[in-house]
Amino acid sequence: MIDLHMHSTASDGTDTPKEIITKCRKLGLKLSAITDHDTMDSQPEAISTAKELKVRYLAGVEFSVRHTGELHILGYGMDTENKELIALMDDLRGSRVERVHEIIRVVQEHGMKIDFEDVERCAKGNTLGRPHVALALIEKGYASDLQDAFTRYLNEEGSCYVQRRKLNPQQAIEMILKTGGIPVLAHPKFVRTDDIEMLTAELKRIGLGGIEAYYPAHSNADVERYLGIAKRHGLLVTEGSDYHGAMRSYAAIACEKRTGPYLDESIKILTEKYAI
Template sequence: MAADLHMHSTASDGQYSPGELVKMGKEKGLQVLALTDHDTFSGAQEAIAAGERLGVKVLRGVELSAREYPSLHILGYGFSADAPSIQALCKKMQAARDERKYRIAAFLREKGVDIDLREVEELAGGAIIGRPHFAQVMVRRGYVQNNREAFDRYLDTEEYQKIERRKSSAQECVAAVKNAGGKVSFAHPYQVKLENGPLEDLVIKLKGYGLDAIECYYPKHTPEQQAFYLHLAEKHGLHATGGSDFHGERVKPEVEIARLEMELDWLLG
């Protein structure tokens, strides 16, 4: 089926509303899409309703950050919105994000980037504040030329990691989704920056927690990386997922909605 299983809306740090994303996905020819906002699934109902109107299957999803590595992310799909496990975890992570915004603002001031937190909050429009919101204000105020520069110089550096928010363990993230009746995929494995051997060890550990899939198809994966991730999925009895990580051209101008052909019976059944 033609699908994009990794997309972000205004419910977190994306540019477009959940309904707008579904409309754009329909225009792209998608049959299935998953809304995977950071630490929240508050936009899912709007997206699902839009999907029902437009004939697109929309999966309730979420992207969770685990503490073992700076960019270890877990994608959850098809879970129950009423399940206490996923509600509690998202609430905990949202509180950590809300507390982090003050430390990001202080960190940037120390670097000579004086950002008014109220402007960041206004830009977020009530959504959970993420680093892309700060990046967009930095561009607006002329401190950097684009979001990529904001991350490279300030928001994704080794020094920044010292003030990063509190996160749950990968095991907690996987368990919360699985206990809510959902499926779990290891997001963009290249971002963890592990050599092949240690990465396979991580996959084995995640599978022990209940991992169902690896996000093998991703815009920034090289052909060699994609081939290795597909090899890992086959070797360890996992499914292959894929997605664009679309946020909108204002946030990630180089990323477009993907139209990936995938076997999804295991996920939709």
């Protein structure tokens, strides 16, 4: 089993990096990766825990990039100490805090009395994000649980949603490549496009290295489709659960268990070239 798509408290998950890697060890995963949104704050703890527990691990990130609808680029094996990458992550972290301030303003406009200090307290020192706004809303009695808070207020369809700053696809892919990693198209089923193969080919031309073919929301037919695209364009394929802890109780670590020879070959390459 492997899982190359998980989120921690560094972005919008509810488990710490150490808790996630410890669970991966208990499950006997052969390869794992925490891929928090637009931040690598989880990586030092994840890497040290993986080394301590002897878990094969890929340093990861999930960039949200500008596109019609949703387009995410996963990055694996990047140099977490690269100065240019650190500067970018610091910039994105600052924009995340600005976004939280804006969400709070909108929440207050809707008559709900929470402030920045409430959200900061709920974050407990972790990188600020929507989950901490959700916790503040729960604490104040405006939502029953995390799912309720996101559905009613904080998701794209919610009444208090605020768009975050995003890189464009080329910026994300170039940064991943520049820092020694491999860029992978996340959950292609969610990408709004009339021609996913044409879009994949365009991304391949600027450096895309793989497709997340194996994903819980992908049907068997979807998996075969994305495998075919990967093979035709010389891309690796990956597998991930999109684990968020209590945020998405239906997506457990390594819940995506389908496999195949092309995935096995891809994982072997990723492990040999990028794993810690």
